[in-house]
Amino acid sequence: MIRQTLPLDLEIFDLRLLDILDQAAGLEKVAAGFDFLEGPVWHPHYESVVFSDILGNSIYSWREESGVIKRNNHSYMANGNAYDHQGRLLTCEHATSRVSRTDLGSGKYEVLATHYNGRQLNSPNDIVVKQDGTIYFTDPTSGRSAGYGVPREPELPYAGVYRLDPESRELTLLIDDFSKPNGLCFSLDERHLFINDTNRQHIRQFDLTADGGLTNGRLFANLIGKRPGVADGMKIDQDGHVYSCGPGGIHLFATDGTPLGIILMPEKTANFVFGDADLQTLYITASTSLYRLRTLRPGWPTYRPV
Secondary structure, three states, X not given: OOOEEEEOEEEEOOHHHHXXXXXOXXXXXXXXXXXXXXXXXXXXXXXXXXXXXXXXXXEEXXXXXXXXXXXXXXXXXXXXXXXXXXXXXXXXXXXXXXXXXXXXXXXXXXXXXXXXXXXXXXXXXXXXXXXXXXXXXXXXXXXXXXXOOOOOOOOOOOEEEEEEOOOOOOEEEEEEEEOOEEEEEEOOOOOEEEEEEOOOOEEEEEEEOXXXXXXXXXXXXXXXXXXXXXXXXXXXXXXXXXXXXXXXXXXXXOOOOOEEEEEEOOOOOOEEEEEOOOOOEEEEEEOOEEEEEEOOOOEOOOOOOO
16 A cells, blocks of 8 residues: 655645645645546545546545555546435546446446437536536546547537436536536535636636526636646535646635635646545545645535435
């Protein structure tokens, strides 16, 4: 088992960052040797983080006591993951352009979404679940390119953001004007949805309508920097701060979009999730390694069973 603790390297734009992160905390590498990690999700009952290795075509879990366990030897180049309210794993698949659902107890696997208006989806990328159980996901063309998936031409003329009814399987296109939509997360009250754009290196904020649609899109923040990394995974903490992968690592923003600083990472960082019983540990998927970092403020739970 690989364990290595590194000094935490922060780029501070606003001293409020030090109310969220402790400069004396160590950045711990807990596992390594993967190809391209993504999609971490935390399950409080199992006290484990599940994550994808896109290019390794596998899904793994990691627990403090047991370390890394391979859960799936053929994940269809899985990228983003999320738990639904029943604890089933929702997965975005690069190789098949599908959204799937797996019951981790029984192993039952179901396909939830494959096409929109008769055309195959591009490559579902990241996925979140609203408190009412509705699923939202981004669909850029990343998984149709060499180095991230299976090279093939897209059938859709746009990269969309969708809402998926998990029971009826009805798929609704919400937004189609992104260049490469990627990470997404809800605000604390679920009145807003944040979505970032890999190519444009910014985050947009939308209002949710009564029927689950999106309106009033506007710029929330830019992800600025010349270090390696792009707009990717995104989460919020219990104070409403927005965290987003970007150049150099993980960028933190105040609730009004003011940049607070960057957690500078030793590897290009794709995603992260808050975990542990107090939700004060960031589990970070960064290229070939899984890292963790203790925070001063709890994260907002992404798995909320009913």
